[in-house]
Amino acid sequence: MMGRGLAGSGFRRQVASYSFLIPWLIGFFALTVGPIATSIYLSFTDYGLMAPPQWIGMENYIRIASDDPRFWTAMNVTFTFVLLSVPLKLAFALAVAVALNKGLRGLAVFRAIFYLPSLLGGTVAIAFMWRQIFSRDGLLNRGLEYLFGYDGPGWVSSPSTALYTLVLLAIWQFGSSMIIFLAGLRQIPQDMYEAASIDGASRARQFFKITLPLLTPVIFFNAVIQTIDAFKAFTSAFVISGGDGGPIDSTLFYTLYLFQEAFVNLHIGYASALAWILVIIIAFFTALSFLSARYWVHYDD
Amino acid sequence: MLYPLLWMVSSSFKPNDEIFTSVSLLPDKITLDAYVRGWNGLSGGFGRLFFNSLLISVLAVIGNLVSCSLAAYAFTRLRFFGRDFWFALMLGTLIMPQHAVLIPQYVLFLKLGWVNTILPLVVPKFLAIDAFFIFLMVQFFRGLPRELDEAAIMDGCGPWRIYFKIILPLSGPVLATAAVFSFIWTWDDFFAPLIYLNDIQNYTVQLGLRSFVDSTAQSDWSALFAMSTLTVFPIFILFIAFQRLLIEGIATTGMKR
Numbered sequence: 421m422m423g424r425g426l427a428g429s430g431f432r433r434q435v436a437s438y439s440f441l442i443p444w445l446i447g448f449f450a451l452t453v454g455p456i457a458t459s460i461y462l463s464f465t466d467y468g469l470m471a472p473p474q475w476i477g478m479e480n481y482i483r484i485a486s487d488d489p490r491f492w493t494a495m496n497v498t499f500t501f502v503l504l505s506v507p508l509k510l511a512f513a514l515a516v517a518v519a520l521n522k523g524l525r526g527l528a529v530f531r532a533i534f535y536l537p538s539l540l541g542g543t544v545a546i547a548f549m550w551r552q553i554f555s556r557d558g559l560l561n562r563g564l565e566y567l568f569g570y571d572g573p574g575w576v577s578s579p580s581t582a583l584y585t586l587v588l589l590a591i592w593q594f595g596s597s598m599i600i601f602l603a604g605l606r607q608i609p610q611d612m613y614e615a616a617s618i619d620g621a622s623r624a625r626q627f628f629k630i631t632l633p634l635l636t637p638v639i640f641f642n643a644v645i646q647t648i649d650a651f652k653a654f655t656s657a658f659v660i661s662g663g664d665g666g667p668i669d670s671t672l673f674y675t676l677y678l679f680q681e682a683f684v685n686l687h688i689g690y691a692s693a694l695a696w697i698l699v700i701i702i703a704f705f706t707a708l709s710f711l712s713a714r715y716w717v718h719y720d721d
Numbered sequence: 722m723l724y725p726l727l728w729m730v731s732s733s734f735k736p737n738d739e740i741f742t743s744v745s746l747l748p749d750k751i752t753l754d755a756y757v758r759g760w761n762g763l764s765g766g767f768g769r770l771f772f773n774s775l776l777i778s779v780l781a782v783i784g785n786l787v788s789c790s791l792a793a794y795a796f797t798r799l800r801f802f803g804r805d806f807w808f809a810l811m812l813g814t815l816i817m818p819q820h821a822v823l824i825p826q827y828v829l830f831l832k833l834g835w836v837n838t839i840l841p842l843v844v845p846k847f848l849a850i851d852a853f854f855i856f857l858m859v860q861f862f863r864g865l866p867r868e869l870d871e872a873a874i875m876d877g878c879g880p881w882r883i884y885f886k887i888i889l890p891l892s893g894p895v896l897a898t899a900a901v902f903s904f905i906w907t908w909d910d911f912f913a914p915l916i917y918l919n920d921i922q923n924y925t926v927q928l929g930l931r932s933f934v935d936s937t938a939q940s941d942w943s944a945l946f947a948m949s950t951l952t953v954f955p956i957f958i959l960f961i962a963f964q965r966l967l968i969e970g971i972a973t974t975g976m977k978r
Contacts (some may be wrong), residue, residue: 443791444788537723559725600972
């Protein structure tokens with residue numbers, strides 16, 4: 421059957437069909453397949469753009485694992501950021517979504533107001549504004565002084581707190597997760613709550629027995645998206661730290677370290693190996709969330 | 722929630738000595754001096770940077786709309802050998818992190834002599850590299866009735882005529898969603914301009930703002946806030962104008978941001 425479809429007048433149809441795919445096919449091979457293959461190859465080489473790549477086998481990977489303290493710092497910073505920002509952001513988004521879903525007036529307005537930060541949050545302007553709020557003479561310390569007479573430290577310039585200002589910035593952008601939660605909440609049939617109320621179930625019990633179980637597919641989806649996004653975070657750390665992941669590497673996100681190695685130090689081969697480790701970590705977490713889903717996500721029958 | 726944003730905007734209208742002495746949002750007296758100082762703060766001025774950002778963003782929108790709608794049309798409305806195979810690969814690129822291709826793409830564009838031009842930022846969009854928009858359009862095209870295509874084939878229309886005369890005219894909503902999101906994402910993008918653009922006259926507003934932050938050595942706060950406000954202003958306008966579209970886009974596809 422397939423053979424007949426290809427023959428005769430079918431051939432012209434094939435050509436016509438493929439003509440629509442030409443831009444995508446060029447992009448797919450030139451900008452995706454080719455680069456993936458090149459990038460795997462480069463990760464096994466010593467390459468600095470000037471001289472041709474030198475094959476060095478596993479040496480980049482061995483050095484990363486055994487002889488690169490900044491790699492471990494970057495891992496530590498990135499995992500701390502992901503493990504703090506994602507659950508807090510989701511919890512916040514869910515709480516606000518549940519509150520908004522209780523038939524509050526002006527839902528559309530609140531939804532829009534809460535969404536605006538996540539639309540703007542990734543920009544240089546917002547990162548800069550954030551740096552000002554948490555700087556030594558910034559808005560937060562002015563407020564603390566005004567209210568409590570407390571003279572706060574420079575939150576972004578102190579290595580023990582800088583990362584947490586970035587976590588806060590991520591949580592501040594909870595709006596898009598909230599919108600997805602709101603869409604999910606609307607799918608839950610109202611009569612389930614009515615039946616539960618008649619049976620005398622409290623609000624809290626309704627939340628844990630109805631809302632949460634029925635919302636798990638959406639929570640799972642949001643968790644995957646946000647985790648991947650958190651691993652990729654770059655602009656805010658770059659701007660707030662002035663580009664170097666400081667102070668004392670306390671905001672050295674993995675992406676920032678990768679950027680420095682590849683485009684500042686021009687350690688192209690080494691950076692390719694770093695890039696693949698990040699890709700594998702992200703792929704691992706994506707797979708993990710999909711695999712774990714079957715144990716705790718309740719899909720409709 | 723919005724206090725930080727409002728503070729940023731209001732500070733841009735305050736004189737420098739008032740910004741940190743008062744936490745009030747209302748300036749004692751409104752002054753536009755900061756905008757004038759900021760606009761001329763970088764050598765060559767911000768006007769040039771706004772033009773660059775606008776050019777890159779508009780070209781990215783055109784590229785995404787053209788190339789992604791062509792691919793989505795082929796994947797949903799045409800039957801050809803290998804379609805499901807290519808479709809599966811396209812879905813694969815959707816979840817692949819950019820970091821896998823970042824460095825070789827840079828080396829490629831460097832060898833082509835494209836670094837420090839807008840080509841690396843624009844050409845990939847014409848090659849449907851943002852698989853997300855293909856996916857978005859695939860979802861929409863699947864909802865259009867097949868009878869339309871069949872009737873057109875009866876009338877002797879080829880696939881190109883069907884694409885131009887039937888599919889595109891019916892796809893206003895999805896094209897608008899894709900256009901608004903690709904404009905915003907390109908306008909906001911910091912990483913790609915950072916690695917590809919070196920000369921200040923080629924900078925986008927994001928890069929310009931960042932070097933302005935570094936170069937003023939944090940003394941002229943209100944000028945910095947003024948330029949910060951200006952760089953997010955176009956996004957804010959789009960947000961006001963297309964609020965419903967943006968929120969529905971996120972709610973139905975789970976688009977990030």
